[in-house]
Amino acid sequence: MSDTLIFSMEVFLNGLMAGVLYALVALGFVLIYKASGIFNYAQGVMALFAALTLVGIMDGQVPFSHLINAALGTDIHHFGWHVPAFIGIILSMGVMVILAWIVQKVIFRHLVGQEPIILFMATIGLAYFMEGLGDIMWGSDIKKLDVGLPQGINIAIDEATYGIFGYGFFIDNLDIVATIIAALLVGVLVIFSQYTKQGRAMRAVADDHQAALSVGINLNFIWVMVWSVAGFVALVAGIMWGTKSGVQFSLSLIALKALPVLMLGGFTSIPGAIVGGLIIGVGEKMFEFLIGPMIGGATENWFAYVLALIFLVFRPQGLFGEKIIERV
Amino acid sequence: MFYREAGDFKTSYQEDNQTFPIKFDRYRYYAVLFVAFAVIPFMINDYWVNAIFLPFLIYSIAAIGLNILVGYTGQVSLGTGGFMAVGAYAVYKLMTAFPEVSILIHVVLAGGITAIVGMLFGLPSLRIKGFYLAVATLAAQFFLVWLFNRVPWFYNYSASGQISAPERTVAGIPVTGANTEAWAPYLVCLVFVTLSALIARNLTRGAVGRRWMAIRDMDIAAEIIGVNPLTAKLTAFGVSSFFVGIAGALFFAVYLGAVEVGEAFGINKSFLVLFMIIIGGLGSIFGSFAGAAFLVLLPVFLKNVLVGTLGWPTDLAAHLEFMIVGGLIITFLIAEPHGLAQLWRVAKEKLRLWPFPY
Numbered sequence: 314m315s316d317t318l319i320f321s322m323e324v325f326l327n328g329l330m331a332g333v334l335y336a337l338v339a340l341g342f343v344l345i346y347k348a349s350g351i352f353n354y355a356q357g358v359m360a361l362f363a364a365l366t367l368v369g370i371m372d373g374q375v376p377f378s379h380l381i382n383a384a385l386g387t388d389i390h391h392f393g394w395h396v397p398a399f400i401g402i403i404l405s406m407g408v409m410v411i412l413a414w415i416v417q418k419v420i421f422r423h424l425v426g427q428e429p430i431i432l433f434m435a436t437i438g439l440a441y442f443m444e445g446l447g448d449i450m451w452g453s454d455i456k457k458l459d460v461g462l463p464q465g466i467n468i469a470i471d472e473a474t475y476g477i478f479g480y481g482f483f484i485d486n487l488d489i490v491a492t493i494i495a496a497l498l499v500g501v502l503v504i505f506s507q508y509t510k511q512g513r514a515m516r517a518v519a520d521d522h523q524a525a526l527s528v529g530i531n532l533n534f535i536w537v538m539v540w541s542v543a544g545f546v547a548l549v550a551g552i553m554w555g556t557k558s559g560v561q562f563s564l565s566l567i568a569l570k571a572l573p574v575l576m577l578g579g580f581t582s583i584p585g586a587i588v589g590g591l592i593i594g595v596g597e598k599m600f601e602f603l604i605g606p607m608i609g610g611a612t613e614n615w616f617a618y619v620l621a622l623i624f625l626v627f628r629p630q631g632l633f634g635e636k637i638i639e640r641v
Numbered sequence: 642m643f644y645r646e647a648g649d650f651k652t653s654y655q656e657d658n659q660t661f662p663i664k665f666d667r668y669r670y671y672a673v674l675f676v677a678f679a680v681i682p683f684m685i686n687d688y689w690v691n692a693i694f695l696p697f698l699i700y701s702i703a704a705i706g707l708n709i710l711v712g713y714t715g716q717v718s719l720g721t722g723g724f725m726a727v728g729a730y731a732v733y734k735l736m737t738a739f740p741e742v743s744i745l746i747h748v749v750l751a752g753g754i755t756a757i758v759g760m761l762f763g764l765p766s767l768r769i770k771g772f773y774l775a776v777a778t779l780a781a782q783f784f785l786v787w788l789f790n791r792v793p794w795f796y797n798y799s800a801s802g803q804i805s806a807p808e809r810t811v812a813g814i815p816v817t818g819a820n821t822e823a824w825a826p827y828l829v830c831l832v833f834v835t836l837s838a839l840i841a842r843n844l845t846r847g848a849v850g851r852r853w854m855a856i857r858d859m860d861i862a863a864e865i866i867g868v869n870p871l872t873a874k875l876t877a878f879g880v881s882s883f884f885v886g887i888a889g890a891l892f893f894a895v896y897l898g899a900v901e902v903g904e905a906f907g908i909n910k911s912f913l914v915l916f917m918i919i920i921g922g923l924g925s926i927f928g929s930f931a932g933a934a935f936l937v938l939l940p941v942f943l944k945n946v947l948v949g950t951l952g953w954p955t956d957l958a959a960h961l962e963f964m965i966v967g968g969l970i971i972t973f974l975i976a977e978p979h980g981l982a983q984l985w986r987v988a989k990e991k992l993r994l995w996p997f998p999y
Contacts, residue, residue: 435970438970441966445967449964573776576777615787625765
């Protein structure tokens with residue numbers, strides 16, 4: 314077998330793994346969009362915020378210490394304790410739920426019935442706000458996140474492929490874990506939305522606000538719940554990406570990576586988010602590998618967008634999205 | 642009390658159709674122009690020009706351009722940074738290729754080139770709507786920035802990958818490069834701003850602008866009453882990109898002098914200009930100015946108060962700025978979706994009646 318083909322296979326596999334991570338972020342978007350019609354640009358920043366909070370809690374940082382020090386002239390940094398990862402994750406989840414509640418109460422309750430594009434712009438504002446808040450609360454330096462996930466090259470795959478092709482594939486353990494977790498997460502979400510009372514209520518709200526209201530579903534509660542679930546997905550995505558490349562500002566840019574995934578898969582479809590993520594992940598890695606060197610490299614920044622753009626011209630609702638019907 | 646139209650009688654259609662039908666408005670407008678052209682140039686120094694006036698004027702042009710697309714035509718674009726980059730690189734290539742031609746002509750040509758690029762990226766708007774389109778314009782943003790970063794022809798194979806503006810003169814006075822007097826670049830930008838605002842204002846209140854607004858309010862209905870969505874949307878993209886391109890060209894050539902594309906024209910620039918028109922007021926030329934002024938002055942103000950007066954670290958001030966801008970966006974969208982321009986209108990309405998209740 315030729316070298317290029319073997320390399321391509323490795324790139325393909327890595328692309329699949331990257332795609333899973335994109336899909337993970339995209340899932341958060343789809344959830345909120347389906348239930349409330351809000352296209353939440355802040356999802357990426359939520360992941361960053363969740364990861365920052367987790368690190369902050371685990372290290373026992375004092376929130377807003379930077380601000381307090383500057384305003385009062387004190388010098389405080391840490392409480393001096395360390396919290397185990399498991400408890401840290403639960404506490405972070407609590408913070409995300411509170412955040413969801415505030416977001417719903419302060420912002421989106423006042424914007425019910427506005428045009429989708431206004432809501433979209435509001436989430437951009439929210440993204441900016443949370444970016445500043447995260448930095449002020451926990452400081453803007455790059456942090457290491459370690460919740461005990463395995464990292465580094467997977468020896469078993471390396472040896473197995475070496476036996477077959479005479480070349481060991483480099484697959485990161487973390488990517489494998491991420492794939493498994495993403496699969497689990499999707500399973501849990503599907504079960505939640507299909508078989509639980511709250512999940513059904515959520516789908517009802519997504520279908521028709523008025524009808525849901527008239528059968529006695531508490532809209533406010535459902536929306537807080539949806540934002541909490543999105544916060545949970547953001548936390549998982551934040552942990553994965555944070556472990557991979559450190560908790561830093563660029564984490565919030567994964568939202569920009571997830572947007573073309575959504576366009577490709579359709580905004581309203583959970584399977585679409587996953588398939589779209591895989592297509593984009595594989596597509597951009599293969600494009601960079603095969604064609605990138607010819608045109609100057611670093612094509613990953615735009616390839617996904619251009620692919621999604623071309624795709625949308627032919628199918629405006631994405632792969633699995635609901636058909637867009639317009640009435641006058 | 643201060644604001645009266647009583648006694649302001651019109652005797653011809655021309656008078657009725659003028660941009661400022663109320664005398665008070667008209668004189669205020671002349672007064673502002675007079676101050677801007679004849680008073681400020683004598684009073685400013687380098688700090689004022691570089692910290693406030695140049696960014697304000699240039700962002701005003703960009704905001705007017707984006708407002709035509711977002712505020713008047715309802716096509717949300719997140720590719721402003723990319724289109725500004727097109728203007729900047731177009732003017733750079735033109736300046737270095739044809740040094741003998743006036744820079745003013747180059748800037749206008751750069752706007753024209755950007756208009757063509759903008760129309761090209763506007764083509765998908767015929768198929769895609771709403772935020773699908775908003776996301777699709779991100780493709781323009783990322784692709785264009787990548788293009789200018791990676792293709793050496795655009796930056797004349799310079800080693801740093803940066804472009805820097807050579808010195809060019811207008812009527813013998815340098816307006817770009819290192820040896821400029823504070824007032825010269827200011828006046829150049831001011832001329833472009835005045836012309837842009839004039840053109841934009843007249844376009845938006847004419848037939849073209851009505852078509853744009855019809856598309857914004859409901860595209861299907863607009864199509865039924867005979868507005869061609871193809872030409873309406875593409876002209877909006879074209880005109881909008883034209884202004885944005887001019888802003889990009891001035892931003893590079895007159896204001897910064899040297900730029901690195903990812904830094905100067907990244908996605909944040911797109912958001913910044915979008916925020917300007919949200920805060921200033923969607924669908925209002927005055928709003929573009931108000932928003933640009935607001936978001937140019939806010940960081941300067943915060944820096945002076947927090948860093949200068951309170952002595953806080955700069956990074957903290959920068960983060961606070963993020964929070965304040967984000968919070969303001971949300972506040973405006975909730976409380977006053979038409980932005981500062983609407984507040985201004987309300988104030989005018991009040992002043993017309995004051996001190997009487999009605």
